[in-house]
Structures are given as structure tokens and as C-alpha cells.
Amino acid sequence: GESVGLHLPTLSVQEGDNSIINCAYSNSASDYFIWYKQESGKGPQFIIDIRSNMDKRQGQRVTVLLNKTVKHLSLQIAATQPGDSAVYFCAENKARTGTASKLTFGTGTRLQVTL
Amino acid sequence: ETGVTQSPTHLIKTRGQQVTLRCSSQSGHNTVSWYQQALGQGPQFIFQYYREEENGRGNFPPRFSGLQFPNYSSELNVNALELDDSALYLCASSFTSGYNEQFFGPGTRLTVL
Numbered sequence: 455g456e457s458v459g460l461h462l463p464t465l466s467v468q469e470g471d472n473s474i475i476n477c478a479y480s481n482s483a484s485d486y487f488i489w490y491k492q493e494s495g496k497g498p499q500f501i502i503d504i505r506s507n508m509d510k511r512q513g514q515r516v517t518v519l520l521n522k523t524v525k526h527l528s529l530q531i532a533a534t535q536p537g538d539s540a541v542y543f544c545a546e547n548k549a550r551t552g553t554a555s556k557l558t559f560g561t562g563t564r565l566q567v568t569l
Numbered sequence: 570e571t572g573v574t575q576s577p578t579h580l581i582k583t584r585g586q587q588v589t590l591r592c593s594s595q596s597g598h599n600t601v602s603w604y605q606q607a608l609g610q611g612p613q614f615i616f617q618y619y620r621e622e623e624n625g626r627g628n629f630p631p632r633f634s635g636l637q638f639p640n641y642s643s644e645l646n647v648n649a650l651e652l653d654d655s656a657l658y659l660c661a662s663s664f665t666s667g668y669n670e671q672f673f674g675p676g677t678r679l680t681v682l
Binding site: 495496497498499500503543556557559560562 | 610
């Protein structure tokens with residue numbers, strides 16, 4: 455079946471270090487991926503996205519890498535800050551023009567930033 | 570903040586009752602998607618509304634239904650509530666279906682006793 459999963463349920467990093475959150479997907483037809491951050495009591499917040507015709511995309515302090523060969527996605531956060539503490543989800547968007555844009559989320563990885 | 574609002578923020582119901590949750594989409598967005606997020610899990614797609622029509626549905630029974638209004642706001646209705654319906658219900662709006670970022674609201678926390 456199709457799924458979007460994460461390798462590690464909890465990741466603890468020291469403030470200032472780089473964080474890497476990994477995600478595996480099983481559907482080779484997936485062509486759009488999004489990373490969301492969810493803080494306690496809030497809805498998911500868009501971080502960065504990438505389409506399958508790319509293998510890397512950079513934002514402010516964040517980089518997403520896509521390896522279609524092994525169906526793997528990662529989110530790198532540079533110089534992790536206490537405000538980065540949250541649950542991170544990767545989501546697969548199996549979108550086509552004229553059809554529903556259904557996001558399939560994984561379980562999530564909790565990032566804990568220690569001082 | 571995304572501009573997507575949801576009401577109420579919290580709700581307590583008893584098994585068998587019916588509930589209506591509301592969502593106002595971000596200005597200019599014509600598509601609203603609803604998700605159910607159980608504690609400790611990722612959100613699960615319930616359905617999507619595009620121009621007032623249901624435009625795709627996840628693996629949820631018919632007692633989960635919805636509406637979208639001309640101003641693109643939306644309602645999620647759940648009949649015959651079950652204990653397992655206790656969850657955070659999220660709505661997300663976007664410009665159109667397809668490759669467009671979905672902006673999430675803060676959610677409605679539903680507790681079924």
C-alpha cells in the first residue's frame with residue numbers, strides 16, 4: 455500500500471547544531487512532497503516543498519533533499535534553535551490537475567532542541 | 570498565522586450525537602480540505618471541497634459529510650459520533666486543487682465521551 459513514514463520518532467539536538475529529519479515514501483508515483491512543522495496546539499505550518507523533478511531545494515535555514523531512487527526525503531535545519539522544537543511531518547501530495555490534492559502524512563518526528 | 574480560521578476551538582460531545590465544525594478559508598482560496606488528526610498521529614485526509622463540490626474523499630464513512638459555501642467557507646458534519654472520532658480536526662485551504670500549498674487552520678479539538 456501507499457504510505458509516508460518517518461525513520462525516527464524523536465530527535466534530540468543541541469542548540470546551534472544541524473538537524474536532519476528523514477522520511478521514506480513507498481509510492482513511486484508520488485511527485486510532490488511537503489514538510490510541515492506542528493507546534494503544540496497549532497495546525498501544521500508549511501516549511502518547504504519539492505517536486506519530483508528536483509533533488510534539492512533550499513529555504514531559509516532549511517534544505518530538503520529528495521532521492522527518488524530509494525524513495526527518501528530529508529529535511530535539514532541549519533543552526534537549530536529552541537523555536538525549532540516541534541513535530542515535523544513529511545507529506546506526499548498526489549496531485550494532478552482537476553483531481554483532489556490529497557496530502558498523505560507520516561506519523562511525525564518530534565524535534566527536541568537542548569540548550 | 571495563515572488566515573484560516575476554525576470554530577469552535579474545543580468541543581465535547583457524547584457518543585451518538587452530531588457535530589458541525591466550521592472553517593473560513595484564506596482570502597482568495599477556493600479549495601478546502603479537511604483532515605482528522607488523532608493524538609500522536611499525522612493528519613488523515615477526510616475530503617476536499619472545490620467550488621462547492623466534493624472533490625475527493627479519504628477512507629471515512631458516509632457519516633462524515635461536508636459543505637462548501639459560495640464564499641468558500643466550509644463545514645464538516647459528523648453524525649452518530651463514536652469514541653474514536655475524538656481527534657483534532659484540521660481544515661486547510663488552497664488556491665486550487667493540484668500542486669498548491671495548503672494552509673492549515675489551528676484545528677478544532679473534539680472529545681467524544
